[in-house]
Amino acid sequence: MILLADALRSPVVSDTAATSATDTAATSATAPGSGDVTGSGSPGPVSSADSSFADSIPSAVRVTVVGIGADGWAGLAPTAREVVRGAAVLFGADRQLALVPERIDGQPVGGRRVSWPSPLLPALPRLLAGHAGTGAQAGQGELCVLASGDPMFFGIGTTLVRLLGAHRVRVLPHPSSLSLACARLGWAVDDVDVVSAVGRPLAQVQAALAPRRRLLVLSSDRATPVEFATLLVGRGYGESLLTVLDRLGGPDEAYQSAPASAWVEAGARAWVRAPAAVEHPGGAASAVPPGSAVSQGSVVPQVPLREPADLNVVAVEPVPTPSAPHRSRTPGLPDDAFEHDGQITRREIRAVTLARLGPVPGELLWDVGSGSGSIAIEWMRTHGTCRAIAIEPRAERADRIRRNATALGVPALRIVPGRAPEALAGLPAPDAVFIGGGLTTPGLLDACWAALGGRGRLVANAVTLESEALLVSWHARLGGDLVRLSVSRAAPIGGFTGWRPARPVTQWTVWPAAHRSVDPSKM
Missing domain, CATH: 3.40.50.150 (Vaccinia Virus protein VP39)
Incomplete structure (x- = not known):
């Protein structure tokens, strides 16, 4: 059985997946805390089960979490394909279910397909317990969740481990939106902070803003880039180059860059309906084949900014104006x-x-x-x-x-x-x-x-x-x-x-x- 995780819209889920074509908006709400920034971990241990939740699931149930990207079936590793092929039931949002072909070489891929409810978390015990028998009859001892990108990066994998315990969850990851975005930008993954705006106030990014500190924001939807740009302008970072990367890993992947102030101006008027393009750091723009690296300082003809896709991530290396307030995370703010x-x-x-x-x-x-x-x-x-x-x-x-x-x-x-x-x-x-x-x-x-x-x-x-x-x-x-x-x-x-x-x-x-x-x- 495969549970295809597209979006966890419940405000009580504990982890958030990136809203890109690779890490789709699986939202979270941790126990009261500020926003999540990569490297900070998650509140509480994830290896121990939530006893009340785990007790509601038959002890024989095991979960395999399989990461999938916007490239769909073609991007799955052989082991992941084997798991998906043998699934008794496929659960997921329509968009992700569509990434898995119903038949290959005349043979069905997985069994019954069911779009799951939203919010998901309250329904998880019923879903897992209700289909455990189906999986067992089909010879599958495990339930499997197909999650967007890396299930352990702001994803449902972390949630399931916390709820069921690590001994009942197996994870087969796919590249995350963080990895793909950094590859496109030429950024070192270990030198980037990440904040998720999925199901959380964008205001949490205020704590992560620092001069020249690279930051990746996992967008909630197509409105997030302009909202983030507006926040940057208000904090005195209006000339910072803001890059929006759409549908990472998919055939229609695209990205474009402009100063934050330009994004605010573009969002205030009717968006230009232009072909997918990349605006390189340095101010110019050009159509770029999906998967190409965004070269630093390339000079190509400029094109207008177009409206971002719903699935996007935003990258910025903040550059403050001389009057921008200094907001260190070390205690002792003015x-x-x-x-x-x-x-x-x-x-x-x-x-x-x-x-x-x-x-x-x-x-x-x-x-x-x-x-x-x-x-x-x-x-x-x-x-x-x-x-x-x-x-x-x-x-x-x-x-x-x-x-x-x-x-x-x-x-x-x-x-x-x-x-x-x-x-x-x-x-x-x-x-x-x-x-x-x-x-x-x-x-x-x-x-x-x-x-x-x-x-x-x-x-x-x-x-x-x-x-x-x-x-x-x-x-x-x-x-x-x-x-x-x-x-x-x-x-x-x-x-x-x-x-x-x-x-x-x-x-x-x-x-x-x-x-x-x-x-x-x-x-």
Whole structure:
């Protein structure tokens, strides 16, 4: 049996395939996190099964995931062809089913063909269990999923491994859109960041933008290139060369390049219906045979930009204007990078606080009394799989946090409106907790300590005498590090310059693992 995976439109699927002819839009929504960037992994281990899902599937069921490209049957390896030929049932979207011939040399290729539903994930247990018997009767002990491109690159292969366990899934990959795009551009695969915009806000690309850092965006549809170009212009990268690669690996593959500002202008008017063309880095364009390399600096006659295909990926090597803001992923963004009403952990204190919290890929932070969201946002920006929950009682501040998260590339930041400790009930257990506001609220510190469950770390900042006294008391009981941070800035004093001190911050950091047997409520 073959399940042909064309698109996972469910917002609860855990991985995303590229929207090219090779890695079609299999969408994901990881647990709260920022966008996915290659090299960052995925939240949680993928080798262990989701027990509730796996238990709903007969234990004898095995899944083979076969990658297929836009070149269809011709591009499949002999082993993959053998698996497809012997399938009892073919599941997939119409487009992918059409890539597999129904008969070859008079012999049927696979058995019954069924277009699968959308969203897919809720239906997977029924699909796998319902057709397991069919496969067994046909002599096939395995179910097989034909996925776009490399099933383990933002693809359904990763999802199935997470749901069923690695011991029940076999993967036969095909070249991914990343590999094909880099081959066309002459880019080293290990020197490119990748962000998927399939089923996710394009705003997440903000965190990945860096001068001269090559970036590949897996598009959601034909509108993504202009939306991305508009974002680049807004960030001060309008003259960056943006290349759109359509239908990679297919017979009608095409690609074209122009500055981001030119893409914005083209998208604002009626698209030119022109033959497939390539516009080379350097500003000129020409028709190029599919599979040819996009040579750097080629000079050929220019042609107008045409509307991208629905299946496309976008490549850019960002070049900032002199006025473009610098947005490092290292904690300590300027205060004016955030919209705030004065309730913000200032830049220097924020950098120290994030160093104490020590973000680790895949970990979850609670930012209690979040204010502007600066701590949670910078935590998430450190790595594509870092997650955070911002707890904030004031509605206008919660809205401001949401805007800041979107503007700084972490739109997946979860915002919980409400006052701690009540608002903490039912939240997933954190790996780290930061308390930046409301320290003196009865029961708050106790609730945060209990939530850590004897692991992780807790960092609390105090600016008032009352909150400082509370931290001094807890430090006396539990130890940890208690420090006072003071920052002074040069400012005019008459005709001279002097130091203007900001309010000092008392910071307490504690590691519960060192105090597993301690119950603060009994001290």
